[in-house]
Amino acid sequence: MSKSSNPFLEITAPGIEHLRPYVPGKPVSELERELGISDSIKLASNENPLGCSDRVRQAIAAEWPQISRYPDGGGFGLRNALSKKHDLDPVCITLGNGSNDVLDIIARVFLAPGYESLFSQYAFAVYPISSQAAGATLRVSPAIDYGYDLEALLNMVGGKTRVVWIANPNNPTGTWVNDKTLENFIASVPANVIVVVDEAYIEYVDQPDYPDASRWLAKYPNLIVTRTFSKVYGLASLRIGYALSHPDVADLLNRVRQPFNANSLAMAAALAALGDDAFVNRSVEVNRAGLAQLTAGFEQLGLEYIPSVGNFVAVNLGRPADAIDQALLRAGCITRPIAAYGLPNHLRITVGRAEENARFLSALGKLVD
Template sequence: MNHSITQLAVPGVQKLVPYVPGKPIEELERELGLSDIVKLASNENPLGANPRVAAAIQAALPELPRYPDGNGFKLKTALAEKLAVSTEQLTLGNGSNEILELIARTFLTPELEVVFSQHAFAVYPLVTQAVGAKARVVAAKDYGHDLTAMLAQVNDRTRLVFIANPNNPTGTLLSKEALEAFIKALPASVICVLDEAYYEYVDPQSRADALTWLAKYPNLIITRTFSKAYGLAGLRVGYSVSSAEMADLLNRVRQPFNNNMLALVAAETALADSEYLGRAIAANNAGMQQLTEAFRTLGLAWIPSAGNFVSVDLRREGEPIYQALLRKGVIVRPVANYEMPKHLRVSIGTEKENQLFIKALSEILNDV
């Protein structure tokens, strides 16, 4: 009997639609023959490479023939000191995306369920479907998490709840009080994965200090990344903080040497550079104001964002505007796949990049 190769895959993978990243600059150059392209699609840090990180990578190059430290001892030690946790509570990932996959592989089976919000990060349904678990997607409230409705979907089969705070692609932020009350109300058998990829950009007065909750809620896992505010997206370093018991389970599934040696050196150096981090946050605050003021001038609404991006409501289908922006050399992110067909998500760039986007958008809107 003949079988297609697809039929040989496990059921969850057969119907899986791969994650589609933001269009690379090089791809647009090939397609349209453009130069001087502005990419505001992938929530990357616009400041460029940290000089201290670049110097540390250069110094580490002679060690390339050797395997990295599979335990990430130096980076874990630095993280533990900065976050006031123990190294046994840490799990390092190839970006925080890998941590999300490790969690799914560790705790999910086809008999179990996962709860997450509409408009939440696209990786949540991907890792859920890949292992054959069932997703319960809860309708969003004002483009953010409806915690009351999410809690109502938790049942005896629920094993994981994913919460992005701030949420991507909407940028919405949950209050500390509401978030902790939700975690407290979860059964001990349900693990809350709190995705804080954009944690550093949140106003310190508004953000939850979820690390202090770990002692009270052993079913909590917090994930963070060096890809955003620390400017290391190209090196893929993320981590989770949890109970030591939880971290031990994740580290059993984690592949050896999942972080390359240069990535480990870069993350350790970036973690110690508070000056670069401060500049990144200041540039993001200024850029957010620049973009939202322009949206106001253009008569457009937007979703207030606590991240390094903002989703603007075009009041019309976003795809044609996205394509028109590409023709002007500006890459943003269409979010129809997040059930937001009239929005575009725009990453905060440099002042010049933001202005080029504003000019291009204004011209396009005037022509339609």
């Protein structure tokens, strides 16, 4: 059925009519079924190529007999562990069904028709989706060299602005903002505008002046920092993330949060994952080496890429990426075209294990030579 023929469009809430659903990366099983292959590699969704910690597997095995019970709606154990990790009172922590859930809760609390939601060109797709679903007006500041221009973003803050979204680093570009620039920005934003700093990829960043914005929470009550267990901790399927904020902000987020939005397997897994620094360190190391391997490969192929500090990198193929993506799929390599972000010539590659990166580079080399 075409969208224009959908009779229910007339009765939707404001903003829904022009909303386009988020298109996720293709699951391995679906691709393999379609192509009749069995050894594909997925470098499409910024997941951890090492899987997850063995401790997580054990924690899930211990927890699953309880799955007929509702989870602890307050997330006591996990919030306490996160409170120690971040040196913040547990009341500052709001759990989510993935950090996307937390982002959506923020939008529902602070955005509505007549209010403005601000973000940069190329910003993570969930900001416009959640903002538009809440009926807010979207305002987009132009990027510089694919990265955020916080001065331009600041100039757009006005009386109707309620939320500004900053992914640091940003997905799909892998660009980042340094501590001085980010803190100056937060300090300059009026106290009645919420600044969300989305740190989904923080663990991968290896830059001396990269900020952990959670350090500034006591100074800026309008700041919300979001984190996830989907990336370096390898728990993407379980859906668990969280927000760190001033208790007054957390109070509002909790009014909208569904009572059992964080499930018990996810919370047990997250708790176990927090206790395995060795796994995190290994994941970061594999990513560092893999990112270097991919970018060296791009250079050899004469392809430009956007320098990234995350677990992915966007490469410019100098021609529409869709056709190359299709050919890569036939070679069993699932990557991510990012035309929806206004980057039709770029392909986003998640950093994989060395052998996966090598196989991808070899397949790409055959297509762009």
